Amino acid sequence: MSAAERLADRRERLISAAYSLFAHPGFHSTTIERLCATARISNRAFYECFSSREDLMRAVYDRCIEETLTSVGEAIEKAPPTLDDRIVAGIAEYVRFVTADVRRARVMHLEVRRAGNVLSGARQQAVAAFTKIIESSARGAGRTPPLDLHLLALRLIGAITELLIEWVLTDPAPPTDELVETCVFIFRRTFAADGSQAASAY
Structure with a gap:
């Protein structure tokens, strides 16, 4: 994949992970570390996709x-x-x-x-x-x-x-x-x- 495609893929994986985790256990109970683990990306990659x-x-x-x-x-x-x-x-x-x-x-x-x-x-x-x-x-x-x-x-x-x-x-x-x-x-x-x-x- 190109760099842009990799970025888009990571972004979609984060959105998919957040859709489930923000619903349960909830927004405040979900850390960036857990989001990254579920989406199978690094914490650094998170900030390439989203600011927070x-x-x-x-x-x-x-x-x-x-x-x-x-x-x-x-x-x-x-x-x-x-x-x-x-x-x-x-x-x-x-x-x-x-x-x-x-x-x-x-x-x-x-x-x-x-x-x-x-x-x-x-x-x-x-x-x-x-x-x-x-x-x-x-x-x-x-x-x-x-x-x-x-x-x-x-x-x-x-x-x-x-x-x-x-x-x-x-x-x-x-x-x-x-x-x-x-x-x-x-x-x-x-x-x-x-x-x-x-x-x-x-």
């Missing part, structure tokens, strides 16, 4: 977000063009995609918070990206909610986030179908066209 553990955590988190955004976006595109259908499809795909791998759920909703303020900017960017999806779906469906669309989208994202943290921390975890149903219930009440508390059969 936080830098590596950002790379892992960003990849999780990118993959989730792609999956959710595809589900919404395939859904019928009504706001209800599009958002329900997006919610269901988000919950199921994230919980399909507990490592992804832990990195995205638990360990990124434990990493501290250094990753707060990454979290805000992720929230902004998912908020944009909700806002675009609402506008694309020609739906005008009763209150500020951006704030309503943030409320929905906050609810989904807290439910997934509950899923990660609770043993036994609540069924994912119940998570989806709860999120859909919150969405339908939040986006009730007339401001009522029942936009649907819920």
Whole structure:
């Protein structure tokens, strides 16, 4: 391999190792030495790829977000063009995609918070990206909610986030179908066209 290929290979091995180790035993319990041992590279090689553990955590988190955004976006595109259908499809795909791998759920909703303020900017960017999806779906469906669309989208994202943290921390975890149903219930009440508390059969 060329020098660039070797560097890319080491970087991928570190991301793969961090994906598992940052999920369990967790970000603060994972040393650079353990990351390097798992990725089978030297400590010196670590700093050729990343400036710090936080830098590596950002790379892992960003990849999780990118993959989730792609999956959710595809589900919404395939859904019928009504706001209800599009958002329900997006919610269901988000919950199921994230919980399909507990490592992804832990990195995205638990360990990124434990990493501290250094990753707060990454979290805000992720929230902004998912908020944009909700806002675009609402506008694309020609739906005008009763209150500020951006704030309503943030409320929905906050609810989904807290439910997934509950899923990660609770043993036994609540069924994912119940998570989806709860999120859909919150969405339908939040986006009730007339401001009522029942936009649907819920």
